[in-house]
Amino acid sequence: MDGEHQCLCAQKSEEELYPELDKIIDEHRGKPEDLIMVLHKAQNLFGYLPRKVQEKVALGLNVSLNEVYGVITFYAFFTTVPKGRHSIRVCLGTACYVRGGQGVIEKIKKDLGIKVGGTTEDRRYSLDVVRCIGACGLAPAMLINDDVYARAKPAKLTEIVEKYE
Amino acid sequence: MINLTINGQKVQVEDGATILEAAQKADIHIPTLCYLAEVQAIGACRVCLVEIEGNRNLQASCVFPASEGLVVHTNNDRVRKARKFAVEMLISNHPMECLACARNLNCELQSLAEELGIREVRFIGEQSEGRIDDLSPSIRRNQNKCILCRRCVTVCKEIQGVSAIFTQGRGFETRVEPAFDASLNDVACAMCGQCSVVCPVGAITEKENIEEVWEALADPTKIVAIQDAPAVRAALGEEFGFAPGALVTGKMLAAARKLGFDLVFDTNFAADLTIIEEGNELLKRVKEGGVLPLITSCSPGWIKFIEHFYPEMLPHLSTCKSPHQMLGALTKTYYAQKAGIDPKDMVVVSVMPCTAKKFECNRPEMNDSGYKDVDYVLTTRELAKMIKQAGIDFASLENGSYDDPLGEYTGAATIFGATGGVMEAALRTVYEVVTGKTLDNVEFTAVRGLQGIKEATIPVEGIGDVKVAVAHGLGNARKLLESIKAGAQYHFIEIMACPGGCVSGGGQPIPVNNEIRRLRAEALYQEDRDLGLRKSHQNPSITKIYEEFLDTPLGEKSHHLLHTRYTARGVYKD
Numbered sequence: 111m112d113g114e115h116q117c118l119c120a121q122k123s124e125e126e127l128y129p130e131l132d133k134i135i136d137e138h139r140g141k142p143e144d145l146i147m148v149l150h151k152a153q154n155l156f157g158y159l160p161r162k163v164q165e166k167v168a169l170g171l172n173v174s175l176n177e178v179y180g181v182i183t184f185y186a187f188f189t190t191v192p193k194g195r196h197s198i199r200v201c202l203g204t205a206c207y208v209r210g211g212q213g214v215i216e217k218i219k220k221d222l223g224i225k226v227g228g229t230t231e232d233r234r235y236s237l238d239v240v241r242c243i244g245a246c247g248l249a250p251a252m253l254i255n256d257d258v259y260a261r262a263k264p265a266k267l268t269e270i271v272e273k274y275e
Numbered sequence: 276m277i278n279l280t281i282n283g284q285k286v287q288v289e290d291g292a293t294i295l296e297a298a299q300k301a302d303i304h305i306p307t308l309c310y311l312a313e314v315q316a317i318g319a320c321r322v323c324l325v326e327i328e329g330n331r332n333l334q335a336s337c338v339f340p341a342s343e344g345l346v347v348h349t350n351n352d353r354v355r356k357a358r359k360f361a362v363e364m365l366i367s368n369h370p371m372e373c374l375a376c377a378r379n380l381n382c383e384l385q386s387l388a389e390e391l392g393i394r395e396v397r398f399i400g401e402q403s404e405g406r407i408d409d410l411s412p413s414i415r416r417n418q419n420k421c422i423l424c425r426r427c428v429t430v431c432k433e434i435q436g437v438s439a440i441f442t443q444g445r446g447f448e449t450r451v452e453p454a455f456d457a458s459l460n461d462v463a464c465a466m467c468g469q470c471s472v473v474c475p476v477g478a479i480t481e482k483e484n485i486e487e488v489w490e491a492l493a494d495p496t497k498i499v500a501i502q503d504a505p506a507v508r509a510a511l512g513e514e515f516g517f518a519p520g521a522l523v524t525g526k527m528l529a530a531a532r533k534l535g536f537d538l539v540f541d542t543n544f545a546a547d548l549t550i551i552e553e554g555n556e557l558l559k560r561v562k563e564g565g566v567l568p569l570i571t572s573c574s575p576g577w578i579k580f581i582e583h584f585y586p587e588m589l590p591h592l593s594t595c596k597s598p599h600q601m602l603g604a605l606t607k608t609y610y611a612q613k614a615g616i617d618p619k620d621m622v623v624v625s626v627m628p629c630t631a632k633k634f635e636c637n638r639p640e641m642n643d644s645g646y647k648d649v650d651y652v653l654t655t656r657e658l659a660k661m662i663k664q665a666g667i668d669f670a671s672l673e674n675g676s677y678d679d680p681l682g683e684y685t686g687a688a689t690i691f692g693a694t695g696g697v698m699e700a701a702l703r704t705v706y707e708v709v710t711g712k713t714l715d716n717v718e719f720t721a722v723r724g725l726q727g728i729k730e731a732t733i734p735v736e737g738i739g740d741v742k743v744a745v746a747h748g749l750g751n752a753r754k755l756l757e758s759i760k761a762g763a764q765y766h767f768i769e770i771m772a773c774p775g776g777c778v779s780g781g782g783q784p785i786p787v788n789n790e791i792r793r794l795r796a797e798a799l800y801q802e803d804r805d806l807g808l809r810k811s812h813q814n815p816s817i818t819k820i821y822e823e824f825l826d827t828p829l830g831e832k833s834h835h836l837l838h839t840r841y842t843a844r845g846v847y848k849d
Contacts, residue, residue, distance in 0.1 A: 165847055169846070174432070174441065174463075175847065176440060177432070177441045179455060184443075
């Protein structure tokens, strides 16, 4: 318990990041055309784009929140869900798709109880789909953080995923 | 000039024209769907495709620039098939509920399917799961019917400067809605309804109150009063085949009686009353050094806009209620007393060119009579539907008349429906009240017309030069407010939420364009010229209501029944 507590303290809390966001916004104040650039920077800062960040960006750049959200939901790069400590990315490129990538996804979704694009409540894992990671010969392939798992079989997945604390 | 050939016909157009515009100039019809003149040309729907010799692919004519020597075919086999396919794909994801749709028989997708000769639905595919948002008292959105043409997004952002809706998501999952799946009711939406006017299908409509009104009319214990806004009479005819600009005041009043309304009043009476109250408010502010410029408050879309986006400027607003709310309050007090009716048995129905008025009549402060001052607001389109439902042959109706005293009006009142009209009406009265002289030429043409922001300076003895400005469309309102914040000096400003003013309000017949705006406004200016009395203070029923009931402009009764207060809302809901 103590170890976990310390670990959280070492990270900056979201509240502490807002002054930095304000600085970013100030550089682009009143410039709607800079929206995508500012969202990039904001997502780098927070890891995702929570509603409060979107609202501040909208006001600062003089863009409607509805438009900001429209841009965020259009581009797959942007996320409104915080990422987990471990990022699971399952390939659904053509080769992985035909060799059972979908089954890999279904198994992980079931194990973790989240949808694609989602994060577990304890923020341990997040799950995403990627289109081809250049490992077609190892299909179906998946990544957990930077580790590649080749010929992933649904039966072995629980064990693999559990290794990531 | 550019010379090109369309379907073998030589066409000459100005530089910068598109192929669609060139074709229109040559009276060659190219079907369109997402394109809307004066609003948007984005080439998204692929309905206006044409073949251009030397181009491998068919091109969207609404965005393809005309250039010297182009040879264009708008009507060959390849083009027809491609257009038909584009519409078939749209239909494959469109609910086939035409019979039960508010836009049945006035739907651009329906018309296109007919025009292109679609006789079977070839593609049965997945249907997008849209939702219905009917929480707003003004606007109902049915996402399932949306064809993603983006006209509403464009009108809301570019023309109204509001951006209450935007495209969310991408591909098959794309929806047009506010951020975070919010209801329109929960975001900074002016409820102006311009989105419903440009929607080609039934995805955005007014929230109908027709059934509630039929119920009231069927209830023998209720005395049901109707009032019509000035702009209604200049457009209602279009729903019955009259040309835009046909003035149908007499038929409108006759239809109201045939529908079974017990009392037929006219919002124009209260427009005259507004001029007396607001004119005095202006003079008071000028004399006593109050907050200037004074800005009109008749347009509830404008009110909702300023409450959200410029709450710090609310003290500029006139405290006058919008005319129909004044008339509602007076119907349930002044008229009820006069006629010996218990106001609890009265139902007031306002027919408005407006969707925002539906929101307005439900505002908690609009209960000053002790009851809901206006029970229901119908749009012009809804009134037309009721007339049709009742089987009334509108075109052959003999002219009807309004009931006294809340029906009598002057020419000053009827021009409220066009941008600049409230300003002009106010100037006619303020000038005479201040100078004690008769105004010979009552027409202030500088404040008429469709220019986005109009300004005028009128010398008035006793005040000096009175500087006024008029803006219509919320985008123009925003520009004018910013100029005031930057130091521009005016005494009096008129702002209407909708481009063109109420004649092209969110509840008016569809379609609307600048030519139709101009024709509808002209109908009102014609009625003004035809009326003997053209100044609000000349209205005998107005003189009488002050003698019998209100006592004095800005007096205690006026303050209680005719004036209101506003709510600072901010951009985000807490």
